[in-house]
Amino acid sequence: MTHQSRPTPCGAWRSPLDAATVAAHDGRVDHLGSVGEELWWTAARPEEGGRRALMRLRGDGGPAEVALPAPWDARNRLMEYGGTPWAGAPRSAGGPLIVFTHCGDQRLYLLEPDAPDAAPRPLTPVSDPGAGLRFADPVVRPGRGEVWCVLEEFTGPAPTDLRRVLVAVPLSGAAAEDRAALHELTDDTHRFLTGPRPSPDGRLLAWIAWDHPRMPWDGTELKVARLDDDGTTGPPVTVAGGPEESIAQVEWGARGELLFSSDRTGWWNLYRAVLADGGGAGPPTPGPAEALRPAAEEFADALWKIGARWFAPMADGLVAVVHGRGDKRLGLLDPDRGVLTDAAGPWTEWAPALAVQGSRVTGIAASPVRGYELVQLDTATGHSRVVAARHRDAVPPAYLPTPLLRTFTGPDGREVHAHIYPPASPDHRPAGDELPPYVVWAHGGPTGRASMVLDLEIAYFTSRGIGVADVNYGGSTGYGRAYRDRLRGSWGRVDVEDCATVAAALAAEGTADPGRLAIRGGSAGGWTAAASLADPDRTAGVYACGAIRYPVLDPVGWAEGGTHDFESRYLDSLIGPFDEAQYRERSPLHHAERVTAPFLLLQGTDDAVCPPVQSERFLAALAGSAVPHRYLSFPGEEHGFRRAETIVRAVEAELALYRETFGIVADRSDTLETETR
The missing domain is CATH 2.120.10.30 (TolB, C-terminal domain)
Incomplete structure (x- = not known):
């Protein structure tokens, strides 16, 4: 007997993918x-x-x-x-x-x-x-x-x-x-630095350093110092980098050469330099840097976590690299010939974590239908296999969306990249000529990137008839420095406009219901979601509601010691050097009265990056407002949710928000009622 789907209102589709399953699979290796x-x-x-x-x-x-x-x-x-x-x-x-x-x-x-x-x-x-x-x-x-x-x-x-x-x-x-x-x-001397990289002969030490107000994707310096036998380091020299050049990673090659990634051309490419150790007395002397394979693609990404590894030298002189434009794939680079050969296999996204053992390279890889797993490439045979953390289907694949890579045209004709996840279910289809609701996702960072890989939280919504548009708005990594720099001085504008561009385009082309569009995001994405709701002129009132997770809401508070050290000067580039009037003008907190759409606000009580006081002030600014909203705080959670019970409650509350706002009639046994204040 052929299984047939039945017409069902979008958002009310039954799905075997519950919130507990989403939580159980949250967090990659x-x-x-x-x-x-x-x-x-x-x-x-x-x-x-x-x-x-x-x-x-x-x-x-x-x-x-x-x-x-x-x-x-x-x-x-x-x-x-x-x-x-x-x-x-x-x-x-x-x-x-x-x-x-x-x-x-x-x-x-x-x-x-x-x-x-x-x-x-x-x-x-x-x-x-x-x-x-x-x-x-x-x-x-x-x-x-x-x-x-x-x-x-x-x-x-x-x-x-x-x-x-x-x-x-x-x-x-x-x-x-x-x-x-x-x-x-x-x-x-320097405010920030990466971990030490001693040379194979133990005579030199390399690391990366930078200072406020720069972030590591703005400008860093590659430092090298001589190492004495007793572990004393001599005066360091700067091999590469500066205020407008980002060095993201440094390693030593098989022949003792220095390998590093730099965006000096506008793209993070790989370079090598040969250094003399100063004759055992003076500082090392760097030779000229040589580009290994100049290309309009990225061989690195934003350095958010110290120790990220986008490339790994091999004993035979080859270099394993994670590279691409947008999503990242695994390749082998011959640095002498500039030849790059990609690994075969179904994996479309590789994380910045590579391990080399002889002729074997192991990484963490995923695809739109496979979660992150440990994959090993044997460079001698070209064969790849999963060695651990093997993907297991949490639900039948028919309940997973088939994503589409799209490029939209934003204000001033600029490109806006996004991944579109249409609703998918073998059991249901839209009723009649119904168009599905869509939620626009704004990623964190904001200097970050959304990857097109299997995400059960996205599938939780798409398997219920709610589409997702994951937007790599201007400022995202993966598309070169010019695309990344679009957000400089324009945070709360470019990101808001680009997300609204995607939402409006989906509605105009008949993909999404124009009356049932939402926006959601966490951290910097929470800022974009909140700023979108608080700026109806820029978004043209496109959103019916929003889900805001552990957000940035008050840049004035951030600039006055309201966040951690790493990002305490981030706003210098995102908005501009501190000017209270300008920061208040850009702030969702100081425009809370303009919010008219219902929203859900989720916050961890132990968040040192986006402290709960910002969310509490936002709610206080809405005191007396008739806008339906709900605030859920989670004791013990830091920046980003890690506990299963938190993830379950957050996902179910978000679905309840959409169902209530969009007027969806559904079995409410797996949702939470949206409260109003």
Whole structure:
């Protein structure tokens, strides 16, 4: 018998994909690396309080193992978004040596997983919030008995009272009780820096640094210093970079050359430079930088988390690269010939996490129908296979949307890129000539990017008859620096206009119901959603409602110490140097009276990036308003939701908002009533 769909009002379709399933699959594998023949990584555990488990895959072909049981949480809060939380080194006997950061106390720990007593041992001291210590992007150096990493040290009560340096931590545990046992490899001349990259011969040290008010995608500097035998670093020299050139990653090649990504041409491309170490006395001398494959595509992305790895040198001189225009694919670059060969397979998006073992390259990859999984390419044979975290269909594929890559024309004829996810279900179809409602998603960042990969939260809505348009508005990465710079001085305008462009175009072409359009976003996307509702002139009243998650709402508050250090000067580029009148004019908080559409506001109580006080002030500004709205706060949640119970409640509340606003008659057993104030 042929299965036939039946006409059903859009938004009321029954779906086997419930909110609990969405929550169970929330959070991808991350922080992949190799330790000898083993692979290690972190995996999200929403059902275990949102912790990240440290995972291990031995080289014997056995199944993946959880190396750290609950409540251990392999995560850190360096620059609040965190950086690489672990590193390891193989040993000839006794199994690998692993160092990791635990989110609960931000300390570094030593783990010997094959030892009789495998309990983690602390390497760094306990610290209090007034003088907190955080560590990230470690490099284990067993020959020196140390682990080198970034240290972030708070020196006062304000979120900007801190310093960052590269530091050597004794593996003996001598610093577990004594801060003085931490050996600083650099001074704190620069506000921000990435983890250390020692050269293969141990004579040079490379890292990336930058300062306020620049963000790392605006301008950074590649530093190299000579290393003495006792671990002392000489005066660093700047090899590349500057105020208008972003260096996103640096590594050492197989022949001791320096490899780095730079956007000096307007695109993050790969370069190499040969350095002399100064004759063992003076500073290293850099040679000219050579472009390995000039192209109008990106070989890097925005450096939000310290330790991201878009390329990885191989022993045979090839370089594994994650590259593309928009979405990223895996390729092998011959740096001498400039030849780039892409890996075969169904994966269309590769994360910035590559591990090299001989002729094998392992990465984290996904596609519109496959969630992120660990995929290994054998460069000798060209064969790729899944080695861990294998995708399993949470629901039959027929309930998943088939996304469309679209480019729309925005104001002044500018291009606007978006991924369109139409409603999909084998059981239902729109009734009569009904057009489906659509929700415009604005990604966070705002210097970020939405990838066209399987997202069960999107499928939760599309399988119920509600379409999603995921917009890479002007300012997004993946399309070159000119596209990225569109947002400079124009945040709250370009992003709002581009999202409204996509929504209006979908309505005009007959894809979406013009009376049932919504906008949603989190973090910077929450700003765009709120600004869209508070700016009916710019959006032409296109949205019937909005869902706002842990948003930026008050740039004045941000500029006056209301956020963390990393983004405390971000608005200098997004809006302009601080001018209270200009910041208030751009602020959704100070235009709350212009909001007329219903909205849902979701906020974590422990959010240090977008503190709950902004949401509370926004609600206070709406006191007495007749606009239907609902506020849900989640104790213990930080910036972005990690706990299963939070994700379930947030997704169900968002669906309830759309169903009530759009007048959808549905079985309400799986939704929450939208309250009004």
